[in-house]
Each structure stands twice: as C-alpha cells, then as structure tokens.
Amino acid sequence: MVELPTDAFRVSHDGRRATLEAKDVCLVNSFQFLGPNNVAAKVSLKVGWEATGPAVRRGRGDEVDPTDPAAFLGRIAPARSTGSFSGSHVGFSFKASGDTDRGYALLGRERNGAFLT
Amino acid sequence: MGVGSTISRRDLLKYGTATGAAATVGAAMPAAHAHGHGLPRVSPAPKPIPGGIQIPDGPLIHTFLPGPEDVTLPFTGLTLQGLEVEPSVITDYRGFTALAYHVGTATGSDGRRYDLETDVRAMEGTYVAEDGSRKRALFAGL
Secondary structure: OEEEOHHHEEEOOOOOEEEEEEEEEEEEEEEEOOOEEEEEEEEEEEEEEEEOOOOEEEOOHHHOOOOOOOOEEEEEEEEEEEEEEEEEEOOEEEEEEEEEEEEEEEEEEEEEHHHHO | OEEOOOOOHHHHHHOOOOOOOOOOOHHHOOOOOOEEOOEEOOOOOOEEOOOOEEOOOOOEEOOOOOEOOOOEOOOOOOEOOEOOOOOOOEEOEEEEEEEEEEEEEEEEOOOOEEEEEOOEEEEEEEEEOOOOOEEEEEEEEO
C-alpha cells in the first residue's frame, strides 16, 4: 500500500469511470520464505475502470461487528477494468497487461469506521 | 500485483506473508513508504480495517476479497467472498474506492512470458489517521 498524489486517481463526475496512473512507484515487497525478506521494486501502471452496471447500496454499516466483512456502507457498481503495468526489482523487469474479464472490478463511494455514525 | 512466481499473492499467502497487494496497512506500512511522480508523500498513516483474512497459523491480513462468490482467480486460486464485502483496506475512511483483479500476461526481461494477476485498489478520500488527525489522501494497493 502506497500513498500517491491525489491527481494520480481521476474519477468522472458521475462516478462511473476512473483512472489510476502512476510512474516509478517505489514499493517494498515483504514476504516470509526461509526467513523475512524485503525486496525493493519500482512499478508504473495505468488502470482504467468503467462501470458495467448500476451502483447499488452495499454493506451493513454498524449493524454488524467492526470485524465483519460487511462493516461498511457504500454505493458500489460492478465494473470492467483494464491495466498496463511495468516494473523492476532485483535485476528483473517486466511489462504486463490485463483485464478483469476473468477477474472482477468495482468502483463507488463508501464509508466505514468512524464515518458510519 | 503478481507476476509469475516472483511476486505472487498466492506465494505471499502460502508462506504467511504480512504484506502483499493491498494486504496490510497501519503498523506494517509506513504511510510514506513509497512515492509516486517523484514526490514523497508524508500523510499520517491510516489504520487498517479491523477484520480481514486469517491465515491459518499465521497473521491476520487486513483485507477482504469483494466480488461474486462464483469467481475464482485463475492463478492464485483465491475465491472472492461476496458483494457485501468491504473493498477498502483502511478504516475510519470515507471516499471513493476502486478495485480490480486483472488477469493477463507479462513479459520479463529474461524474455519469458509470465501469468499476471493483480489486486489493484485505489482509495481516495478522508480518513482518521493513527495519530487522530483527519486527513485527505489517495492510497493505492498495488
């Protein structure tokens, strides 16, 4: 998880399209394999979302325990997304592209935690 | 984001990782851990959602996998958890969230082709930080 400049994420006025674009984002991938490992990586990406259905109310807010998966309220739409990616780490680089035809995508407004009350 | 066997969430989950694509925030993630567009970001750290996926004999990964329960991602084998499932990985948050699990291919600098599977999340809005301050920022899980 990284913080990016807010202008890296653009959402259309109607909330049905969005793009995320960032260049040379520095990441540290941490994982456990024969002990702790931290691998520096740099990633660039351009991802677009377009809603494919109506935004629907989702979540149960504070009706459920805060640890419950439904402990949020939102209006979420299913979407199709495409992405192009490039990156490098420890002497290896790649270029990639993909879409969500065999995955899934969504977008919408939501709130949780202190913003449920 | 996972490319082949080098950076895959399946491996991360399999080996009990503490971090991964959009997997953790908070204590495991300094807010200014990374930067984009050449500009360091220094907002106070957000807090992870209280719930998440419990790795057997391992850590709690503060993320869920929203999406239809009949969708299983092809390379990690992860099955999505339903539509009434939190897409954000940060709590005390109000904003616009987008999430995508991409499936595709990658070409490495070694000339080989790899499977690609992503979990890309963007969360832009207002949050209450670990230090109690209320901030506005964009966080992305890549």
